[in-house]
Amino acid sequence: MGINSAMYNGVSGLNSFATAISVVGDNVANSNTTAYKTNRVHFGDMVNQYLSINSNDTESEGAGSMILGISTDYAQGLILNTSNWADLAIGGEGFFNVHDIVSGKMYYTRDGSFHLDEQAFLVNMLGHRVQAVGGGPIQVNNIQNFVSFHVETDGSIYGVDNTGVQHFINQLALFSFSNKDGLVRQGSNLYIAGPEVGQIFDNSTTPEIFGKVLDYSLESSNVDLAKQMVDMIIFQASYNANSKTITTCKDMIDATINMVR
Secondary structure: OOHHHHHHHHHHHHHHHHHHHHHHHHHHHOOOOOOOOOEEEEEEEEEEEEEEOOOOOEEEEEEEEEEEEEEEOOOOOOEEEOOOOOEOEEEOOOEEEEEOOOOOOEEEEOOOEOEEOOOOEEEOOOOOEEEEOOOOEOEOOOHHHOOEEEEOOOOEEEEEOOOOOEEEEEEEOEEEEOOHHHEEEEEOOEEEEOOOOOOEEEOOOOHHHOOEEEOOEEEOOOOOHHHHHHHHHHHHHHHHHHHHHHHHHHHHHHHHHHHOO
């Protein structure tokens, strides 16, 4: 391995660990983001030329490291209580489905920070309309007739009139996937179903797999700050070690040049 190759190996390490530190920083920045899911970096090695060894086989010369990909940990975060009936959390599997009426896109989310808009549609903080079982938005008709609302664990929404009688309004649509790693992060706590998401399930046919919908509740981020701080220290130390590789190679090049002076 030449000096230049060793230097480029160090550069590849700098790039890899800079990306890893960026991912950790993103996790830390979202430690209080509702229903945020922790991301994790996966490293891989690179090879260059082949070298002879003490047999008829050959061995690859290392050429540094690279980022193979970034995966998401979909473990559930803590459930926090709120004072708003339309704050909803899913205790178990499943994602809510929301529709952006401007772009026409459908998104999946674990963030149940919902409220009723001026037309009595149930919407998220971006104004995307929450979808019901069977499709279509959830809207409260004759909202003036109700004094309160509550949501059952199966996602059924009820309005209570001034006599205490409950009236069924609609049922929340919940979705799950055979391969959640196929979801594509879109920002604003939203995901879309990518080409590798596998089979999509909804609670109209398989309600037993989705756990419970909890009103007056929100799911917190699943970021473990202690672990993220440890990862940050490890990645920073590895970044510094790779920078030392580069400075050492630079000193070797200087020494070689000085030999001929």
